Amino acid sequence: MGDAIDMIRAARQPDGTWLQAGRQPGRVWFEIDAPAGEPSKWLTLSGIRVLAWWDSA
Incomplete structure (x- = not known):
C-alpha cells in the first residue's frame, strides 16, 4: 500500500x-x-482525502 501512496504523492503538483x-x-x-x-x-479531492486518511493512520 505504501507504494501506491508514494505514487499519489509523486503525482501531486x-x-x-x-x-x-x-x-x-x-x-x-x-x-x-x-x-x-x-x-x-x-x-484533487480524492488525492487529498486519501493522503489525509493515510497520514492519520
Whole structure:
C-alpha cells in the first residue's frame, strides 16, 4: 500500500492539485471534469482525502 501512496504523492503538483490524465476510449455522454493535462478538482479531492486518511493512520 505504501507504494501506491508514494505514487499519489509523486503525482501531486507544486500547487497541491492533481492533473487529469488522458481520456479512456469510448463514447463520452457529458464532460464532468477538466481536459487532459489540466488540474482536476475531482482528482484533487480524492488525492487529498486519501493522503489525509493515510497520514492519520
